[in-house]
Amino acid sequence: MTSTPAGPARAGYAPFAHLTVPNAPLYRRVMGTFLAAKERFAVHLRPEDVHGALPAEHRPADLDTVVKALDSLVEWGNLRADPDTSRVTAVEDFYRKRFIYQLTQAGEAAEQALTAYDEALGRRGALQAVALHDIVTQLRALLVIAAEEEPDAAKAHLALSALTGRFGALAENARAFMGSLQRTIDLHDVEVDEFLAYKDRLIQYLERFIQDLITLGGRIALLIGELEDQGRADALLRLAAAREAADAAPDEAESAEAQAYELWAARWAGLAAWFVSADGRESQARLLRGRALAAIPQLLAVVRQLNERRAGRSDRSADFRALARWFAEAPDDEARHRLWRAAFGLYPARHLTVDADTLDRRTARPVAASTPWAEAEPLRISPQLRRTGSYERRGKARKVQDRSEQRRRLAEIAVRQAEETAAARARLATDGTTRLSALGALDPDAFGLFLGLLGDALATWRPGMTTTVATSNDGSMEIRLTALADGATAEIRTPGGVFRGPDHQVEITDLTRTGRIRMTSPPMWEER
Numbered sequence: 034m035t036s037t038p039a040g041p042a043r044a045g046y047a048p049f050a051h052l053t054v055p056n057a058p059l060y061r062r063v064m065g066t067f068l069a070a071k072e073r074f075a076v077h078l079r080p081e082d083v084h085g086a087l088p089a090e091h092r093p094a095d096l097d098t099v100v101k102a103l104d105s106l107v108e109w110g111n112l113r114a115d116p117d118t119s120r121v122t123a124v125e126d127f128y129r130k131r132f133i134y135q136l137t138q139a140g141e142a143a144e145q146a147l148t149a150y151d152e153a154l155g156r157r158g159a160l161q162a163v164a165l166h167d168i169v170t171q172l173r174a175l176l177v178i179a180a181e182e183e184p185d186a187a188k189a190h191l192a193l194s195a196l197t198g199r200f201g202a203l204a205e206n207a208r209a210f211m212g213s214l215q216r217t218i219d220l221h222d223v224e225v226d227e228f229l230a231y232k233d234r235l236i237q238y239l240e241r242f243i244q245d246l247i248t249l250g251g252r253i254a255l256l257i258g259e260l261e262d263q264g265r266a267d268a269l270l271r272l273a274a275a276r277e278a279a280d281a282a283p284d285e286a287e288s289a290e291a292q293a294y295e296l297w298a299a300r301w302a303g304l305a306a307w308f309v310s311a312d313g314r315e316s317q318a319r320l321l322r323g324r325a326l327a328a329i330p331q332l333l334a335v336v337r338q339l340n341e342r343r344a345g346r347s348d349r350s351a352d353f354r355a356l357a358r359w360f361a362e363a364p365d366d367e368a369r370h371r372l373w374r375a376a377f378g379l380y381p382a383r384h385l386t387v388d389a390d391t392l393d394r395r396t397a398r399p400v401a402a403s404t405p406w407a408e409a410e411p412l413r414i415s416p417q418l419r420r421t422g423s424y425e426r427r428g429k430a431r432k433v434q435d436r437s438e439q440r441r442r443l444a445e446i447a448v449r450q451a452e453e454t455a456a457a458r459a460r461l462a463t464d465g466t467t468r469l470s471a472l473g474a475l476d477p478d479a480f481g482l483f484l485g486l487l488g489d490a491l492a493t494w495r496p497g498m499t500t501t502v503a504t505s506n507d508g509s510m511e512i513r514l515t516a517l518a519d520g521a522t523a524e525i526r527t528p529g530g531v532f533r534g535p536d537h538q539v540e541i542t543d544l545t546r547t548g549r550i551r552m553t554s555p556p557m558w559e560e561r
Contacts, residue, residue: 048143050109056102062087063102064111064144067136077133079117103134111140162245164203169249171196172256179265190273197300204307207321211328236332239325246325250318253308258496261305270297309496455545457482458510462543466513469523470536480527486512486541504544513540 051060066086070078084092084099093099106112117131136144174192178184260266274297278290307317356376363369400409457478475483482505489503490512500515514537521536 047110048137048139051106051111052147054105058091059093059098059102060106061147062091063099063106064140067112067134068141068144071136071141077115077135079133083134103132106140107134110137111143113137162242162249164199164206165245165249165253167199168196168203168253169256171199172253172260175260175266175269176256179260179269184269184272186272186276189269190276193269193273193297193300197304200304200307204317211321211324236329239329243322243325246318246322250308250316250322254316255496257305257309262497266301267298270294270301273297453478454482458543458545461486461510461541462546463539463541466515466538466540468517468521468536469525469534469539470521472523472525472539474526477528480525480529480532482510483525483541486510487514490514509543509545511542511544513542514538 051057051064054060063083066083067078069086070082078086080096080100080103083103084096087093087099103112103114107114112134113136114132114134117133171192175189175196178188178192257266260269271294274290274293277293281289306314310316310319359372360369363372394410398410457476460476461479461482463472472483486503486505489505490501491514493501493503500513502511502513504511517536517538519536523534523536525532
């Protein structure tokens with residue numbers, strides 16, 4: 034009567050048993066030797082071949098250790114042993130234990146799984162700025178396809194497949210990279226010089242990707258908005274789903290198309306959520322940008338910790354341990370009391386008050402520095418110090434300083450600044466609608482107001498908008514900005530240089546002159 038052994042080792046997982054035994058590194062190296070031999074189309078290996086192929090620093094001293102490892106791997110099912118009859122020259126050699134070994138199907142599958150596991154575990158990922166450019170290219174291609182009277186389903190399907198494949202690689206690599214970056218930040222035992230050299234390259238890498246993400250991320254969001262306008266993206270997704278379901282069985286065609294459309298819609302929603310913020314939810318691109326920005330000061334903090342460690346600074350726990358050792362080595366209690374007072378400064382309180390009378394007495398009767406405190410003349414202190422905790426001679430209050438001149442000067446400065454600002458608003462205001470290129474040259478005050486207005490207007494710009502209206506922070510000016518389709522460039526000359534950018538139609542209104550806002554004069558300082 035026989036019994037079948039139970040457990041995972043007999044249920045198809047025996048080829049992984051060599052991972053949990055004491056000599057697991059040796060078994061992994063032996064299996065690596067067989068994988069390398071398979072790539073060279075070598076089928077069988079003898080024990081001496083395996084022994085010679087092992088790295089010199091990890092090679093066992095005797096061949097018997099390798100033979101025992103091979104026999105254990107045969108028992109677990111990783112290898113197969115066949116009699117080595119090629120060296121038999123006598124009957125005695127035939128009965129001697131000689132084997133050649135080769136990989137089994139289960140052993141090869143186990144090694145492939147372990148290789149994939151090691152690659153995934155050690156994968157560092159990357160922040161792929163090139164993938165951002167590819168996504169922009171594919172989105173533009175989809176816009177061209179959607180603009181056709183009858184979009185080509187094959188082109189739409191290929192473009193969407195390339196887009197989702199590139200986006201999936203970008204998201205996965207970014208996730209892996211940020212995970213590996215956090216592990217790098219959390220390192221404690223690391224070579225200082227190597228980390229410092231790596232830190233400089235890593236910060237430059239992060240800054241370059243952040244810059245590309247800011248510029249290309251906004252462009253991708255605009256392209257997604259254009260595709261979602263009037264349902265063009267949905268139409269392309271349905272074309273791709275219909276093309277995928279074209280080869281389905283007749284009775285499953287409708288359900289297959291519906292399933293394919295749901296899959297494509299989910300992929301597109303994930304792409305949009307990655308680059309477009311909506312409903313109070315920040316996009317993944319913005320979160321990634323924030324995480325990459327936060328990683329830079331964290332890396333610098335790690336560098337600071339490494340520098341402190343290299344400088345040999347000790348922590349408080351080490352100091353207390355050293356102090357405890359000194360207490361244990363003290364010869365008697367008196368020495369321990371002296372050590373306690375020296376370590377924590379617990380001497381009797383003596384409040385010293387040195388005045389002119391004290392200095393005169395010391396001049397008349399000098400006291401040597403070597404005189405013990407117990408033998409020196411005592412210092413007499415006021416009873417008020419013990420009663421109130423402070424010793425302060427109170428006198429007449431200081432006179433109130435006249436600051437009327439400073440207030441008058443501040444009022445003049447405020448009036449002059451208000452006049453300069455009003456003059457700059459008058460110079461910047463346009464008489465109706467004009468082009469940015471028609472503004473001409475601006476002085477520094479007017480140009481500063483213009484930059485503030487332009488920044489407020491661009492901050493309100495959203496995908497799909499062609500016109501925006503914004504008001505300055507103080508409510509004194511309003512700007513209406515309209516995009517142009519001619520691609521012209523505007524130049525505004527200032528004493529500090531030339532400001533260039535895409536030309537727009539612009540209307541700047543001084544609200545203080547139209548009566549839509551009432552500006553109050555600056556406050557006058559009064560003497561109180």
